[in-house]
Amino acid sequence: MEVYKDVYCNIIPLPGNPLKSINNYIVKSGDETLIVDTAFNTAVSIAAMQQILKSLDVDLQKTKLFITHFHSDHSGQAHLFAARGAKIFMGETDGHLVSTMADQQSPHWNEVMEIAKLQGLGQENLTIQEHPGYKYRPQSTLEFLPVSPGDQIVVGQYSFTVIDLTGHTPGMLGLYESNHKILFCGDHVLGSITPNITFYGFRYGDMLGKYIDNLKKYLKWKSIYFSAVIEH
Numbered sequence: 001m002e003v004y005k006d007v008y009c010n011i012i013p014l015p016g017n018p019l020k021s022i023n024n025y026i027v028k029s030g031d032e033t034l035i036v037d038t039a040f041n042t043a044v045s046i047a048a049m050q051q052i053l054k055s056l057d058v059d060l061q062k063t064k065l066f067i068t069h070f071h072s073d074h075s076g077q078a079h080l081f082a083a084r085g086a087k088i089f090m091g092e093t094d095g096h097l098v099s100t101m102a103d104q105q106s107p108h109w110n111e112v113m114e115i116a117k118l119q120g121l122g123q124e125n126l127t128i129q130e131h132p133g134y135k136y137r138p139q140s141t142l143e144f145l146p147v148s149p150g151d152q153i154v155v156g157q158y159s160f161t162v163i164d165l166t167g168h169t170p171g172m173l174g175l176y177e178s179n180h181k182i183l184f185c186g187d188h189v190l191g192s193i194t195p196n197i198t199f200y201g202f203r204y205g206d207m208l209g210k211y212i213d214n215l216k217k218y219l220k221w222k223s224i225y226f227s228a229v230i231e232h
Contacts, residue, residue, distance in 0.1 A: 004182065006156060009226065010052045012039040014073060017132060022073050022228050024049070025184060028056055029156020033063040035086070036175065036184045037228065040136035041076035049077060061085040064153060067144070068165070068186030069172035070094040070101070072136040074228065079138040088144040089153065091162075093171025095144045101137040109134060115199060147173065158182070163218070167211025168195045170204040176223070183223040188214065190227050 003009045010024040017040070025036040033056075039045040053060070063086040067075050070090075075098045082088050090098060100106040109128055116126055128134050147153070151162040153175065160175035165188045175184040187195045188211075197208050 003226070004180070004224065006158075007182070007226075008052075008056065010048075012045050012048045012052075014040055015042060015044045017073070019073070023226065024052070025226055026052070026056060026058070027155050027158060028058065029158070031059055031062050032155050033058045033060075034153065034155040034158075034160070035063060035065045035081070036226075037068055037074040037186065038065070038077035038081065040073055040132075041080075041138060042136055045136075046077060046080065063087070064089060064155065066090075066147075066153060066175060066184075067094070067098065068174060068184070068228075069169040070097040071169065071187070072101070072133045072138075074186065075101075075142075076136045076138060078144075079140045079142050082142060083140075088142065089147050090144045091148065091171040091173045092146045094169055094173075095142075095146055095171075097171075098138060099142045099144065101133075102140050102142075104128065104134070111201060115201070119199070149173070160184070165214055165218075167197055167207055167214055170200050170207070174218075176218075176221070181221065181223040183218065183221065183225040185218070185225050185227050187228050188218075189225055 006029050008026045011021050012024050013021050022039050027034040065081045065086045065088050067090045097108050100108055147162045149162050149164040153160045158177050160177050163174045163176050165172040165174045168187045197211050
């Protein structure tokens, strides 16, 4: 559905997940397209995404895919977009995590297991193959164009500024269009639930503190916000 001029919200099912669905956003201006996030790398989610792209006549050769953060419900299909010519934009921190997620032996998945043990999950309960982030991840190494807060991504009449939304993940980013006061915030603000703020390792510092600081910083904008999960 068109939720703002040339901005479309697409509800993509997430089979077997408590969230049930995720909001994907597409900004379509002529033959230029900006897509914000994907969904899980599952047959059902892929089919839904392909139908959306077809209905909006999206040319992936002229498409920018912006991934807000590394979680697989947002990045799972990124490799499929890249294979068809889309340009992938991500922050350096979360982009590095996505680019290595295909490998079961990557430092990322090893650290996930170690943190689970540190937090008290018994070894007998640890099976990385059952972790939804692992099961529905991108299936190949992903090359991306790194972006940082302050960078601009332009499509049609819209000029989006990349903003820091660290908290939900170590390097989550969002997009803000100041002229129209549009905020694509990933999982930073959700419709009827609170985001999960978790521990990703001591090197990332106080994730909850960073989340709260960013929440205060951006809520004062009184923007139209588009998030991954919101009441429809």
